[in-house]
Amino acid sequence: MWTAIKWTLVGIVVVVFGGLLSYTLPSHDVVRVQETYNRLTTISSSNAMFYASSDRTETGPEQRDIYFIRGVFPDEKVKVYRNEDTGWIWPPYFKLDSSNLQAEAANLASTRDAPQWVVITYYGWRIPFLSVYPNAVSLRAVDSPDVTVVPWFNIIFLTFLALCVLLARRMWMQFRLRTIAPMIDDVNDALEDVSESGEEAARRARGFFSRLIGR
Amino acid sequence: MLFGLLRGAALALLVSTLVYLAVSAYVRSLRRQKLEQDWDVAYRPGENPEGRAEFIARGMRAFRKSLAYRLLWLIYAVPLAFAVVTVWVMNHQ
Numbered sequence: 001m002w003t004a005i006k007w008t009l010v011g012i013v014v015v016v017f018g019g020l021l022s023y024t025l026p027s028h029d030v031v032r033v034q035e036t037y038n039r040l041t042t043i044s045s046s047n048a049m050f051y052a053s054s055d056r057t058e059t060g061p062e063q064r065d066i067y068f069i070r071g072v073f074p075d076e077k078v079k080v081y082r083n084e085d086t087g088w089i090w091p092p093y094f095k096l097d098s099s100n101l102q103a104e105a106a107n108l109a110s111t112r113d114a115p116q117w118v119v120i121t122y123y124g125w126r127i128p129f130l131s132v133y134p135n136a137v138s139l140r141a142v143d144s145p146d147v148t149v150v151p152w153f154n155i156i157f158l159t160f161l162a163l164c165v166l167l168a169r170r171m172w173m174q175f176r177l178r179t180i181a182p183m184i185d186d187v188n189d190a191l192e193d194v195s196e197s198g199e200e201a202a203r204r205a206r207g208f209f210s211r212l213i214g215r
Numbered sequence: 216m217l218f219g220l221l222r223g224a225a226l227a228l229l230v231s232t233l234v235y236l237a238v239s240a241y242v243r244s245l246r247r248q249k250l251e252q253d254w255d256v257a258y259r260p261g262e263n264p265e266g267r268a269e270f271i272a273r274g275m276r277a278f279r280k281s282l283a284y285r286l287l288w289l290i291y292a293v294p295l296a297f298a299v300v301t302v303w304v305m306n307h308q
């Protein structure tokens with residue numbers, strides 16, 4: 001029973017955290033820009049968290065003009081990117097140049113017969129069901145669609161993140177050893193001194209604290 | 216726009232401070248543990264005129280002035296530098 005609950009919680013944490021990383025970390029696509037446009041877009045409460053937050057004060061569905069970039073893969077599949085500033089907080093891309101990016105994308109637009117391939121860096125997911133689009137962050141022209149993009153940033157970032165997790169684990173173990181354990185010992189010492197009538201309560205309290213710290 | 220920058224900076228300052236406090240407590244705890252062990256290995260009771268508590272206190276004072284401990288300010292500096300570089304890389308043409 002407790003094992004099932006524990007593993008369910010672990011699973012939820014892994015899915016949520018993995019989802020967050022998958023959504024936020026940069027990805028790359030090699031596409032041909034077919035068209036760039038802006039469209040008056042209705043943002044509702046169900047997909048507002050996938051768009052840039054606005055400063056408006058009124059509630060309810062919001063309509064906003066948003067830049068979009070249509071991409072076509074070499075195999076003719078398509079993907080539509082939005083192009084919005086991220087601002088200063090989350091995700092921390094500090095992207096403020098969406099107008100410039102839109103101009104660059106328009107400049108690199110090409111036809112099916114004479115394709116100009118571009119590597120587009122973006123984050124986010126395409127969820128058609130919720131009208132959610134990945135956000136294009138930057139793009140550059142490449143000669144061939146077979147270009148290999150090494151995700152250096154993700155390699156370095158994930159390595160750093162793993163080191164941080166290891167450090168946090170060691171910090172927690174040190175905290176337990178040096179701060180919590182002596183406190184428990186103090187409590188246990190105090191409980192040793194309790195008179196005979198308190199023996200039973202003391203034993204129960206010791207059991208409780210031992211379970212609390214898991215030893 | 217400017218308000219967003221201030222809010223982001225305040226949030227970053229808060230998070231950095233929490234990390235700084237936690238990591239500095241951790242390295243001080245490690246150092247104190249090492250000083251305790253050094254004393255226990257080196258001296259029998261009464262062998263050193265300086266008491267165990269003074270020995271540890273002196274070691275901790277020296278540690279707080281050491282370069283290694285002062286380098287913990289990088290917890291503030293490195294993310295700030297990283298943010299500045301990101302702003303530059305993301306927005307220049």
